[in-house]
Amino acid sequence: MMLDSSRPTVDFNPSAPGYTEDPYPVYARLREAPIRYWAEGHSWLASRYHDVQAILRDGRFTTDSRAWALASSLGSSSSPEIEELNRHGLFSLPDRDHARVRKLVSPTLTPRAVERLRPEIQRIVDERLDAAAGKGVIDVVHDFAEHIPVRVIGSMLNIPPELDASFHRFADSAVKQLFLMLLSAEERERVFAGIREGMAMIHEVIEARRKRPIEGDTLTALIQAEEQGDRLSKPELASLVTALLVGGSETTVHLIAFTVLNLLKRPEVLAQVKEDPELMKGVVEEVLRFDNFGKLGVFRYAKEDVEIGGARIAKGELVILFLAAALRDEAAHAAPDRFDPRRDAAGSLAFGNGAHYCIGANLARLEAQVAVSSIFRRFPGMTIASPPTFGAHPAIRKMDSFKVHLGA
Numbered sequence: 001m002m003l004d005s006s007r008p009t010v011d012f013n014p015s016a017p018g019y020t021e022d023p024y025p026v027y028a029r030l031r032e033a034p035i036r037y038w039a040e041g042h043s044w045l046a047s048r049y050h051d052v053q054a055i056l057r058d059g060r061f062t063t064d065s066r067a068w069a070l071a072s073s074l075g076s077s078s079s080p081e082i083e084e085l086n087r088h089g090l091f092s093l094p095d096r097d098h099a100r101v102r103k104l105v106s107p108t109l110t111p112r113a114v115e116r117l118r119p120e121i122q123r124i125v126d127e128r129l130d131a132a133a134g135k136g137v138i139d140v141v142h143d144f145a146e147h148i149p150v151r152v153i154g155s156m157l158n159i160p161p162e163l164d165a166s167f168h169r170f171a172d173s174a175v176k177q178l179f180l181m182l183l184s185a186e187e188r189e190r191v192f193a194g195i196r197e198g199m200a201m202i203h204e205v206i207e208a209r210r211k212r213p214i215e216g217d218t219l220t221a222l223i224q225a226e227e228q229g230d231r232l233s234k235p236e237l238a239s240l241v242t243a244l245l246v247g248g249s250e251t252t253v254h255l256i257a258f259t260v261l262n263l264l265k266r267p268e269v270l271a272q273v274k275e276d277p278e279l280m281k282g283v284v285e286e287v288l289r290f291d292n293f294g295k296l297g298v299f300r301y302a303k304e305d306v307e308i309g310g311a312r313i314a315k316g317e318l319v320i321l322f323l324a325a326a327l328r329d330e331a332a333h334a335a336p337d338r339f340d341p342r343r344d345a346a347g348s349l350a351f352g353n354g355a356h357y358c359i360g361a362n363l364a365r366l367e368a369q370v371a372v373s374s375i376f377r378r379f380p381g382m383t384i385a386s387p388p389t390f391g392a393h394p395a396i397r398k399m400d401s402f403k404v405h406l407g408a
């Protein structure tokens with residue numbers, strides 16, 4: 001790879017104080033320029049809506065980190081379990097295999113299919129609210145949001161609740177392994193251990209279900225597809241189940257917590273939602289656009305030399321697509337810095353775009369709508385007890401704690 005000394009660079013420091021709490025001033029600065037090279041991060045940064053969308057749809061880029069020229073020096077080739085997980089995962093499979101594997105689960109995640117999960121989601125949410133009732137103050141993250149997504153996926157796959165906490169830890173490691181180059185040596189070791197234990201657990205769950213299939217169960221159907229040989233391989237099955245658990249955990253926890261926060265900060269919007277409960281759908285979309293919990297964005301690797309957005313990206317280079325910055329770009333969203341739950345959410349990049357568009361988007365939306373509507377219905381006098389605190393995380397603006405007075 002030839003390094004072009006004329007490459008336009010940009011200063012960027014995601015560890016700067018205040019960035020996690022409010023990265024939007026930095027995003028606004030990044031959007032002043034098209035695609036720029038971030039030397040410390042060994043990557044290009046795209047923050048404008050049209051650049052981000054174009055790259056998401058551009059077949060000259062891949063999600064497969066093995067295409068990264070720096071993969072062996074900075075990448076994730078340091079644990080056999082991570083290799084196994086990634087090699088057969090949705091980000092690494094060649095296009096045709098990716099489409100084949102996606103098709104096996106996408107019917108269970110259509111809007112109509114997830115609607116059938118509504119009573120179960122409501123039951124899971126109500127259980128948490130029952131446990132909260134009577135406590136004057138709760139932590140929205142730990143006492144509420146954190147318990148919902150992992151149980152919803154667990155319930156969808158008929159995995160017993162006793163495994164929720166272990167799966168939650170696994171999901172945390174599995175997200176972090178995507179950003180290994182941003183972790184300290186100590187954190188990497190913790191991630192490796194987490195992946196090792198998690199993969200062993202996934203294999204156990206699959207083998208137990210193989211012995212005792214359940215009628216109408218998604219996991220049983222996937223195992224049957226695997227047993228037929230040509231539809232799903234054994235490692236693809238394990239990677240897919242992991243992807244559902246991982247993709248569906250921390251993301252949705254944060255969507256729930258950020259939506260509660262944004263509503264408590266805007267009593268006028270909350271009053272409108274009380275008048276018109278359907279508006280909650282728009283609120284959730286708007287939180288994803290206006291206050292996205294993503295910290296960096298999604299990664300793409302150039303499969304060939306590409307000239308785009310004023311940049312010459314060499315084969316094997318990494319481009320980070322700042323979805324959250326793109327979502328505040330006035331080129332795509334009118335008055336982008338105004339929180340408006342009634343705006344048209346079409347064209348939102350919050351769940352990506354193109355072939356890797358989030359497979360769980362409908363489920364995430366429904367979970368957030370049910371969870372947030374329910375907590376405000378149950379505790380209409382809820383107020384902020386202390387502003388949220390944020391912790392270190394390579395990929396998300398990780399809300400560690402967010403205490404509210406229930407007012408009940």
Ligand code: HEM
Pocket residue numbers: 063090091102153243244245247248249251252255298299323349350351352353355356357358359360361363364
């Ligand atoms: C607020 C919640 C969520 C957000 C913001 C979110 C965001 C995203 C984004 C931006 C992508 C595209 C990644 C890329 O192009 O590189 C993606 C992909 C994915 N998401 Fe989600 N997601 C959420 C919830 C979920 C849920 C609930 C599930 C599981 C049921 C899930 C499973 C996946 C999977 C498996 C992929 C990879 C799809 C592929 O490569 O074809 N996500 N998600």
